[in-house]
Amino acid sequence: xxxxxxxxxxxxxxxxxxxxxxxxxxxxxxxxxxxxxxxxxxxxxxxxxxxxxxxxxxxxxxxxxxxxxxxxxxxxxxxxxxxxxxxxxxxxxxxxxxxxxxxxxxxxxxxxxxxxxxxxxxxxxxxxxxxxxxxxxxxxxxxxxxxxxxxxxxxxxxxxxxxxxxxxxxxxxxxxxxxxxxxx
Numbered sequence: 324x325x326x327x328x329x330x331x332x333x334x335x336x337x338x339x340x341x342x343x344x345x346x347x348x349x350x351x352x353x354x355x356x357x358x359x360x361x362x363x364x365x366x367x368x369x370x371x372x373x374x375x376x377x378x379x380x381x382x383x384x385x386x387x388x389x390x391x392x393x394x395x396x397x398x399x400x401x402x403x404x405x406x407x408x409x410x411x412x413x414x415x416x417x418x419x420x421x422x423x424x425x426x427x428x429x430x431x432x433x434x435x436x437x438x439x440x441x442x443x444x445x446x447x448x449x450x451x452x453x454x455x456x457x458x459x460x461x462x463x464x465x466x467x468x469x470x471x472x473x474x475x476x477x478x479x480x481x482x483x484x485x486x487x488x489x490x491x492x493x494x495x496x497x498x499x500x501x502x503x504x505x506x507x
Contacts, residue, residue, distance in 0.1 A: 326449040330456025333443065334370070334436035337400065337488055338464030340481030342408060343430045346423075348468035348475040354423065359469055361424035366461030369431035370440050374454035377444035389445055390503045396442035397496035400435035404489035407482075427465075435492070436461055 338344050347362055377396070381389040431437055440457035444450040468475055475481075501507045 326443055326447040326452035327456040329443045329447075330370070330374075330440050330453035331460040332456075333439040334457045334460030335464055336460075337404060337435045337439060337485075337492075338461060339488075340475075340479065340485050341430075341434050341436065341464065343427050343434065343461075344464050344468035345408070345476065346427065346430065346468075347465045348472055350423070351469045351472040354420075356469075357420040358423055359466060361420045362427050362465035362469075363458075363462045365424050365427035365431055366465060367458040369428055369437050370457035370461060371451075371454040372432065373437040373441040374444040374450040374457065377441035377453075378448060378450035381445035381448070387503055390499060393442045393446045394496040394500035394503065396438045396445065397492050397499065400438040400442070401489040401492035401496065403433070403435040403438065404485045404492065431461065435488075436464075439492075 343362070343365070347358060350358055381392060384392060436457065440453050443453040443457075447453060471478070498507065
């Protein structure tokens, strides 16, 4: 159960202002609710893919190396959170739900939330629970973006939120890494 809750809470939290959420928010007024279906399918697919990858790779390693893998995944997630994003509004002439699905899936596989699903899966050895939580958290984040639309970017200090979350993840990675090395 804790794997599900960790996956859910972490993905929902770090998805605030993420590339996929901003894309859905920017396209919300121009594309119908099919965008949410495509987003939910992409969130589910990316969460299950990263959870499976996290568990598979961790299974190949010694326990201490698996913990270090979690620290590395947290650092990667922190870097992705801190990385500046472009502010351009996408041009979507076709309003294709399949194209939206492909773009969302590509963005989600490489975002901080899915690296956290990877880390939780590797840490807890419960990939299906962490994947289900990550899928639900990612879908809820997209629903929030679709509901808020363009107000998402104007009503929240997204850059500062993402930088603060990046700092927290980096400190967690540092603590885990130093713990593995026996330094704390």
